[in-house]
Amino acid sequence: MDYREVEGAREYVARLDHGVGWRSQIEAFADEEKIDAAFFVGLGAVQDATLLFYDQDDQEYDDVEFDEPFEVVPAVGNVSWLEGERFAHTHMTLSREDGSVVAGHLDEATTFAGELYVREFDTELAREHDETTDLDLWPL
Amino acid sequence: MDYREVEGAREYVARLDHGVGWRSQIEAFADEEKIDAAFFVGLGAVQDATLLFYDQDDQEYDDVEFDEPFEVVPAVGNVSWLEGERFAHTHMTLSREDGSVVAGHLDEATTFAGELYVREFDTELAREHDETTDLDLWPL
């Protein structure tokens, strides 16, 4: 396991905007506050969601779209640099009225309501292409 | 996205009491320690659970009751003030013996065993009615 000891920096609690993309508004916030490395956890609800699943054999993302409301239980992710932009790598678990669940890597979801805790680190994390997985990972 | 930069305050690790409500004992702990703002993550098991799903059209919570044992994988939530009381807003993902999963906003669940990390913030968070969603959210 490759790892980096980091120093905690700024911390935030946030209320996500209604009707706006969950991931895009985390990225806009990260740009505004110039956050170069962070982890976050969140909960709330979304109006729809497009989730991605990484096909480990084909090394491509497949997407699945859900046009229905969900509780977000939870969202967990991090902020780092990817190809010159701040990227909020987000995995989301979503539940329906009967308790049933879907989950995956978040492409995007329209926020109904959301609450987030963000912990910034005093370092910069940047993704680079990893040959083994064909994913963009941190060289730590 | 509305947000507030916060300072980290006290931190706790906790073992939840067997046979007692998961949410109510977090709220009792928050009262005892006078915690006015915190996020938490936890894992464990419960003996039953009542989950809520927010109907985004009708703007009402619908509940679904499960009278069976589950693993808690995980619970994520926060502590803030709601109508004069400390409220532990908790979303919980629950799994069965065959791996199948249900999840939602936690009304209450009887704890079998539970472990929690609580991070307090040096601020006060209080929920107020939000017109758009008819939920009680933080004005940040």
Add this chain to the structure above:
Amino acid sequence: MDYREVEGAREYVARLDHGVGWRSQIEAFADEEKIDAAFFVGLGAVQDATLLFYDQDDQEYDDVEFDEPFEVVPAVGNVSWLEGERFAHTHMTLSREDGSVVAGHLDEATTFAGELYVREFDTELAREHDETTDLDLWPL
């Protein structure tokens, strides 16, 4: 609820090794860094997984094996001492290409890729047998 106020100590961001056990490499890292108490959150993907479910009546773990790739959405857990070894108590929620989900207490899973935030505490947590549940829990 039994709890202990703790001081935050070192913090880490990590990239898990491909092809290696998710839990075992967290434990190897904890040994290397001499971490005696921590919580972590993570996300990523695994190539397979063996999950456990604690039978609350029989007080035994039942296992269920999945020989297929999954997204990890998320993994939440902690590090503490169990019978003389550092143990990474880990609960994992896993999703498939169609969004469907399984979850449970992680026995082990082969990592495809993984990202972790680890927060160490300046204390030592050690598990002891609990008569009520027949689990190994923290006396706090």
